[in-house]
Amino acid sequence: MRTLQLQHPKRTIFGAGCLNDLAKDRILEDSQRILLLIATPIYNAAKPTVEALRAIGKLVDVYEYTFPGEPTFHQMDEMLAHTQEFQPDCVIGIGGGSVLDCAKLLAALSNSQQKLHDVPGINILRGRKLSLICVPTTSGTGSEMSPNAILLDETTNEKKGIISPDLVPDAVYIDPALTLSLPAKLTAETGIDALCHCIEAYTNKFAHPTVDLYALQGIKLIGANLQKACQNGNDLEARTALSLGSMYGGLCLGPVNTAAVHALSYGLGGKYHISHGLANAILLPDVLLFNLPACVERTAEIALALGIPKGPDPETTALQGITKIRELCIACGIPQHLSSLGIQENDLPELAAIALNVKRLLNNNPREVRMDDALSIFTALL
């Protein structure tokens, strides 16, 4: 068993309503000035927390995150300038993956000698002086559990990853009740994204038993509950299962990370601003089919975790699992064709070229992805 480094938030508080406990968090005892970065749609739900913090004498600067799509370097610079002015000693992020990625970077780069444009890459960002608490409001990115933050370079339309153990929060509050109001479309897209994290970790070239445990549990939870949550957003049991599945997906990101699905989706997000979850969801079944020859056994185990009965051989089981994932995507309203999102045939070579550049993730893929492979996958999905 190869040596692996697991990274976890020091404390993860999980349960419906747990946001109400945040103001009493022990990290905040030493904080006076709190920057709260929050997604606008969730602001009302977080108001009691802001009031509770102010009632105990904390200075809270509420910064509403209103940017559409993935955060850019320029937007991040704006937020950093604002933060430098307020001089917080603690950052709290409440929102989806974009908000949390930004909150993580604000906490790490405020009062740092490193500049934003210098830190993309693995373990280049070093140190974090501010406390950091993250509260996810979607069940998808798992950003709250991971050392990753992704920004869009608006000059090149490239997505760039900033990866560092210092981006793992000190404390995380996962409150499934916050996801009840998430529309079905977003529930589906973020849910399949979380499923991707688990599946791409489990079929990863660098899969590891300690991460397999999280991955399979995430697959079980999301597979059994995503459609329920899409059909009835108020199903707290299904929402809770998705929150947990997403947490497990996030724990897969640090030590093992994703692979070809995420690499192939880079251009769809970066250049065409298709949402991260949707881009991954469209790609997932076809990439699984492409990878199958390299990981039949593991794909069959994924199928079993999705509730497929054991077939006469691993390949049959695996294929039924992939079909089940495709059916789940369709049942949750995920479009099946890139053309329906405005992508045309002559866009595909550039999309493939962008994907081939994401070596950090393609290196993890169980099967080598060449230019013609990437093109074939995109073409079949057109």
Next chain:
Amino acid sequence: MRTLQLQHPKRTIFGAGCLNDLAKDRILEDSQRILLLIATPIYNAAKPTVEALRAIGKLVDVYEYTFPGEPTFHQMDEMLAHTQEFQPDCVIGIGGGSVLDCAKLLAALSNSQQKLHDVPGINILRGRKLSLICVPTTSGTGSEMSPNAILLDETTNEKKGIISPDLVPDAVYIDPALTLSLPAKLTAETGIDALCHCIEAYTNKFAHPTVDLYALQGIKLIGANLQKACQNGNDLEARTALSLGSMYGGLCLGPVNTAAVHALSYGLGGKYHISHGLANAILLPDVLLFNLPACVERTAEIALALGIPKGPDPETTALQGITKIRELCIACGIPQHLSSLGIQENDLPELAAIALNVKRLLNNNPREVRMDDALSIFTALL
């Protein structure tokens, strides 16, 4: 699902040989003065690490831990006095549960305004100024993953728990190669202790899905590998599985913790100085039988995790599982009678009274343990 707080070391490095990476740990970049608390038998294995630390300019004070049995308040005071003198900025503990418990307390109480005798109990100890790295050399206590430290009050022969999130280390290096030299007897006793952590968390009144995942995985790993490691100490694969199982057992301790087995063993350890693992191992099968009416389904699931085929009903399956645990204990050389350890019939009332006092753990037990229950369990084991 009730709200639960999971606690993890920020980083857990797992793999045979990973101790060799410790000197390069990023926490140590900011450290100048390192106190290394180490169990004597493992000192040779850790010498290269000490040399590597000194080679990069760190001042390393090696304190060999030579106390027999569980550490006492007096011994802890001695170590604290030594530590205050050296003024380290980082504590590294390398050893079994006693060594790690002491290392955790040294890191938390050095330069603290709290005194050792004031901190027993839950969440009374607050804050830790020193960095803390733990390296387990047994597969048992799981202290490296938990917020717990246990000391023996030598004036009353009582074991006292000090529980605080600040006792969870910053980084943990779990190196199964360090356990290769552990004698079969210690392998068995510590291994069953780790199994207890998992089982008592899984049948706990406060069991939680997030902890169940760890508990069942620990049960699978320890159940399948303990006998192998006892029979052939050099079986690295079995040792690795036990290290991982013990890690999962440790992760059960913070959020859910143990129950009647550990409560009943308090007097055996405190008053008769029977090793913690051995005391638990003797008690485990009989306590499981006692608890069975209150948790048939869950005990059956434990049996399945131990490889028992599903029986005609949960009770049959559960009973076969308990028999399997008893057989495993016997195969690993665990004695089956308290009398063989010098306990006599007239000792039992006091042992039962001590156990009934450990309400912190008995409250977790799926079935209420009254005085006559405790006496019956002890009597049957005499």
